[in-house]
Amino acid sequence: MTTRIFSILCENVPGVMMRVSRCFTRRQINIDSITVGIEPSGLARMILSFQADDRTTEYLRKVLERLIPVISVEVIDPARAAVREVALLKSRRLDDRETMEFVQKVEERSGRMLEIKEGVAIAELSGEHSKVEEAVKELSPYLKEVARSGQVYLSRE
Amino acid sequence: MELTGSQILWKCLKAEGVKEVFGIPGGAIIHAYDTLYSETEIRHILVRHEQAAAHAADGYARASGRPGVCVTTSGPGATNLVTGILNAYMDSSPVVAISGQVSTSLLGLDAFQEADMLSIMLPITKHNFIVQRVEDLPRTIRLAFLISLTGRPGPVHIDLPRDIQSAKAEVEIPAQVELPKHIRLDPKPYEILQAVNLILKSERPLIMAGGGVILSGASPELVELAELTGAPVVTTLQGKGSIPEDHPLCLGMLGMHGRMVANLAVSECDLLLAVGVRFSDRSTGDVKHFAPRARIIHIDIDPVELGKIVRPEVVIRADAKRALRAIIQALVSRWQRGRGEEWGKRIQQMKRELAPRMDYDEIPLKPQRVIKEINETLGPDAILVTEVGQCEMWAAHFYCTRKPRHFIASGGLGTMGFGFPASMGAKVARPDHTVVNIAGDGSFLMNSQELATCVVNNIAVANCIFNNRYLGMVKQWQDLFFGKRRSQTYLGESPDFVKLAEAYGAWGDRVERPGEIKEKLKQAIESGKPAVLDILIDPDEHVLPMVPAGGRLDQMLT
Numbered sequence: 001m002t003t004r005i006f007s008i009l010c011e012n013v014p015g016v017m018m019r020v021s022r023c024f025t026r027r028q029i030n031i032d033s034i035t036v037g038i039e040p041s042g043l044a045r046m047i048l049s050f051q052a053d054d055r056t057t058e059y060l061r062k063v064l065e066r067l068i069p070v071i072s073v074e075v076i077d078p079a080r081a082a083v084r085e086v087a088l089l090k091s092r093r094l095d096d097r098e099t100m101e102f103v104q105k106v107e108e109r110s111g112r113m114l115e116i117k118e119g120v121a122i123a124e125l126s127g128e129h130s131k132v133e134e135a136v137k138e139l140s141p142y143l144k145e146v147a148r149s150g151q152v153y154l155s156r157e
Numbered sequence: 158m159e160l161t162g163s164q165i166l167w168k169c170l171k172a173e174g175v176k177e178v179f180g181i182p183g184g185a186i187i188h189a190y191d192t193l194y195s196e197t198e199i200r201h202i203l204v205r206h207e208q209a210a211a212h213a214a215d216g217y218a219r220a221s222g223r224p225g226v227c228v229t230t231s232g233p234g235a236t237n238l239v240t241g242i243l244n245a246y247m248d249s250s251p252v253v254a255i256s257g258q259v260s261t262s263l264l265g266l267d268a269f270q271e272a273d274m275l276s277i278m279l280p281i282t283k284h285n286f287i288v289q290r291v292e293d294l295p296r297t298i299r300l301a302f303l304i305s306l307t308g309r310p311g312p313v314h315i316d317l318p319r320d321i322q323s324a325k326a327e328v329e330i331p332a333q334v335e336l337p338k339h340i341r342l343d344p345k346p347y348e349i350l351q352a353v354n355l356i357l358k359s360e361r362p363l364i365m366a367g368g369g370v371i372l373s374g375a376s377p378e379l380v381e382l383a384e385l386t387g388a389p390v391v392t393t394l395q396g397k398g399s400i401p402e403d404h405p406l407c408l409g410m411l412g413m414h415g416r417m418v419a420n421l422a423v424s425e426c427d428l429l430l431a432v433g434v435r436f437s438d439r440s441t442g443d444v445k446h447f448a449p450r451a452r453i454i455h456i457d458i459d460p461v462e463l464g465k466i467v468r469p470e471v472v473i474r475a476d477a478k479r480a481l482r483a484i485i486q487a488l489v490s491r492w493q494r495g496r497g498e499e500w501g502k503r504i505q506q507m508k509r510e511l512a513p514r515m516d517y518d519e520i521p522l523k524p525q526r527v528i529k530e531i532n533e534t535l536g537p538d539a540i541l542v543t544e545v546g547q548c549e550m551w552a553a554h555f556y557c558t559r560k561p562r563h564f565i566a567s568g569g570l571g572t573m574g575f576g577f578p579a580s581m582g583a584k585v586a587r588p589d590h591t592v593v594n595i596a597g598d599g600s601f602l603m604n605s606q607e608l609a610t611c612v613v614n615n616i617a618v619a620n621c622i623f624n625n626r627y628l629g630m631v632k633q634w635q636d637l638f639f640g641k642r643r644s645q646t647y648l649g650e651s652p653d654f655v656k657l658a659e660a661y662g663a664w665g666d667r668v669e670r671p672g673e674i675k676e677k678l679k680q681a682i683e684s685g686k687p688a689v690l691d692i693l694i695d696p697d698e699h700v701l702p703m704v705p706a707g708g709r710l711d712q713m714l715t
Binding site for chain 1: 284304337464
């Protein structure tokens with residue numbers, strides 16, 4: 001089982017997410033990450049990652065392409081794609097010393113401070129999944145809440 | 158001109174060529190039915206249960222090739238469609254189902270008779286819609302019909318809120334829309350070349366024909382290719398009738414309850430040309446031992462089916478008719494007459510030796526004998542519909558279908574209660590044809606209320622109830638695999654089916670002896686009324702041969 005990534009171009013209509021996601025549920029496959037963005041054409045681009053073998057991946061691709069609102073399904077090779085994940089981090093209430101440490105650690109990881117108000121700091125981190133994962137883990141003693149985008153892939157080809 | 162949603166609905170249906178619909182009115186579809194009151198060009202058949210409306214639309218579609226249409230109210234009316242719609246989906250039948258829905262302002266607020274039909278219908282339709290603006294209605298209906306028929310057919314559901322039915326709009330009918338994506342119908346030349354090269358290398362070719370052959374109208378091409386190459390043909394349940402079953406090259410149905418010669422041919426062939434099939438587990442048995450000596454060519458219009466169950470050496474993603482035509486054209490100049498003669502002789506010998514016995518004289522009647530008499534009574538134009546279970550498999554095994562769309566059975570879903578309403582739909586679609594429903598007593602009772610629909614609407618379907626007072630197929634499995642422990646399969650000595658028929662105003666009679674079958678079936682058909690023949694059969698008879706679930710096709714119980 002390896003990580004698979006689909007880039008699905010589909011109509012931007014209510015219910016399309018459900019139509020797509022149930023194809024995975026039916027085969028008992030967990031979707032690891034899912035992001036949706038609207039393209040300049042007005043169509044939606046859904047990026048999904050999941051674990052599956054070759055045969056199941058090919059079957060799912062064809063099942064998804066059969067859906068009426070789905071225009072195309074591209075299989076992205078993670079090795080030949082630009083990958084980014086964004087995480088927004090909110091700290092618990094920190095004292096001045098802790099705030100200094102937090103800011104320092106975020107900036108060491110090329111993160112950006114968005115706001116610091118009454119001891120609560122909000123920071124933004126982006127990068128490859130493993131780097132974001134690592135940073136979040138290390139900063140966790142300071143954190144109250146984390147929001148993550150899931151992985152966004154763009155094929156280099 | 159400004160029209161209400163209800164007016165748009167019926168106008169659009171007429172623009173699609175719809176002449177008959179099956180349905181039941183209710184609160185959330187009352188505007189549409191109010192408009193129907195003064196509608197003269199559409200015949201509405203008021204059924205007694207919405208499930209029957211879906212099955213009738215399905216039977217209508219299978220008998221005619223035109224989409225069948227059913228209409229219901231919201232909530233329970235719509236949820237009652239579910240089994241029928243899934244049944245149509247599993248067997249690729251074009252049905253357009255329209256349900257009322259609560260007003261858009263009440264959606265999601267648990268209003269009276271509200272059901273989330275968009276979610277419920279989503280996994281069991283080819284596509285489904287909820288209409289949010291009256292202006293979208295013509296486009297939605299046009300798309301629904303296009304989708305139901307294009308490529309691999311299937312059911313489409315439209316959820317139509319109450320306020321949309323009464324709202325007004327200026328619209329164009331029919332709407333000018335195209336499907337958002339192109340369905341490829343023509344095979345690629347290299348696919349045909351690969352297929353023809355494989356066929357030319359084979360010594361023992363066999364054709365496996367499925368429902369796709371019938372859906373694409375490819376029967377003439379199928380027969381032509383079989384005759385050109387001498388390749389015998391086995392059919393799936395849905396493919397029954399794709400080649401006349403009295404044709405010397407037709408070996409009948411394969412699979413769990415298939416003909417022995419068909420299953421052995423699959424096991425011996427060195428090339429299997431599978432056309433419009435999905436390799437259902439009921440057809441293949443143990444996939445690892447399916448066609449073990451064969452290289453497989455698979456033709457299907459739906460790419461999802463290609464490689465789903467078996468791994469073919471050549472796939473042709475195309476409409477069956479076009480693919481077969483292209484193969485014939487490419488093959489005709491390269492085929493040497495006389496090739497495969499030995500295989501042909503072997504097949505004909507097996508066919509003679511393994512011909513199933515039907516001439517039983519016993520009382521209670523043997524079902525084989527009943528079907529023999531039905532074969533000799535009905536002409537090639539009769540449409541035979543079946544319920545599900547033993548009755549269906551006896552019909553599939555022994556009945557001789559001579560034309561496509563003249564054998565209709567619930568395959569993928571195996572829905573008891575399908576046969577009677579489906580035969581009602583078939584009769585409405587093809588009123589000039591005799592329509593006979595082969596039923597079991599268990600299945601028939603699941604939708605027997607439709608006798609009222611048939612009587613009131615003068616739909617003369619003849620039901621032959623193979624009455625053994627059992628849920629026969631389950632009983633058969635219990636007898637064979639569960640130590641004859643007949644748990645909850647004996648139905649008891651009720652009802653009296655003749656009296657049941659008479660209570661509804663239908664024609665009814667009982668058959669107990671072999672000599673009576675033909676005469677009484679003729680009387681039933683000639684009565685011109687909906688009819689019930691209560692045929693008392695041997696309750697201990699099994700459908701044989703049988704490949705146990707997951708077993709190998711060449712290892713049949715006899």
